[in-house]
Amino acid sequence: MFEKITRRSVTGFLGAGAMALGLSAIPMQQAMAVDFSGKRVRIIVPFNEGGGTDSLTRALVPFMEKYLPGNPKILVINKPGAGGIVGGNYFEDRAKKDGTWVFALSTSTVMNYLLGDPRVKFDIKGWEPIILLPRGNMIYGRSELGLKGLSPKDLVAKLRSHPKDKLVFGGKTPTSSSINKRMALSLLGVEVKDVWGMKGNGPMAQAFERGEFTLNFDNSLSYLNNRKGFRESGIATELYTHGAPDAQGKWKDANGKYYRDPTWPNVPTFYELYEEGTGKKFEGPEAMSTLALIRVGTLANKSFHLPKGADKEALAAWRDALTKTMADPDFAKKKAKVLGKFTVTIGEAARVALHKAIILSDAEKAYIREYVKVRYNLKLTM
DSSP states (O other): EEEEEHHHHHHHHTTTTTOOOEEEEHHHHHTTTOOOOOOOOEESSOOOOTSSHHHHHHHHHHHHHHHHHHHOOOEEEEEEOOGGHHHHHHHHHHHHHHSOEEEEHHHHHHHHHHHOTTTTTGGGGSSEEEEEOOOOOOEEGGGGGTTTTHHHHHHHHHHHHOGGGGGGOOSSTSSSHHHHHHHHHTTTTTTEEEOOOSSSSHHHHHHHHHOOOSEEEEEHHHHHHHHHHHHHHHHHEEEEOOOOOOOOSOOOOTTTBOOOOTTTTOBHHHHHHHHHSSSSSSSSHHHHHHHHHHHHHHTSSSSEEOOTTHHHHHHHHHHHHHHHHHHHHHHHHHHHHTTSSOOOOOOOHHHHHHHHTTTTOOOHHHHHHHHHHHHHOOOOOO
């Protein structure tokens, strides 16, 4: 049903240097069988305005409107709450199957689903993926922590030297996108004061700007595009990224070194910081369990979906529209800012990639369950 695009055509399709796999050409007759003329199309964003998911969605909307049959008007509806759970449940309960309802899925929502938050009433594996848009993460700290310019060893020592109540870190829920960052800090021997209940990365960034948070994170593109003021004012110090896989899904090169985030190639990865800062190898059940959730947070960072049982012709039309968006000359001018150099996957390949990312081993699940139980007194049902 789907014709694979060759690696050479993909390179020309997205621009030199982009990593792209799994793009599928949609049969024209199937994509054109749907007409959205005069229909109201909704994209549910389960976070406040101003965060990474919201910004990405709004950047794509003009191109979606351009290439969907009938050129419908698209409404972005923000349904924040509980790390994406409120919006996810709303979509699961209300979404029509005719292609007029789309969900903007993000790491927080995936994590709450994956880790078995009892409030989750939706099934991501049942949704129909349109496009998968991976992204990395940047972890940064307030300048008053005195972390700028330190070697990995001194940086880790400095972080450990601060009392717990001075290292204030938070997010949406303990089982949302913060969990892999929180686990990574614990691996470094750094414990923090947690603040939960934030409604998205926008409010989290505001808390950091006010000095209420002293450690924070954004996806690496959002930090580049939306937190420029932090860098210009000098209130933020970049600490490390979560790196990124190559086009084959490998996280290390031939020499065993972890690939850096292509958006921030001069910022060390967490794995580099861990090994140089602690003098230990990044291995063992704690490290691999943390990496497992980092993989989820990178590969499943952003994606768009129709509901379970969606009309197949509508699904084909959406996939065709996003395929054309990626090839649009006007979008190409924005691509570096909107998508960076991460893998783009459209069609059934997106389903395979997403499902692969959210499968954890029994050992990884056991460590994560114990970690969350000890720190947050939560019993995971994953």
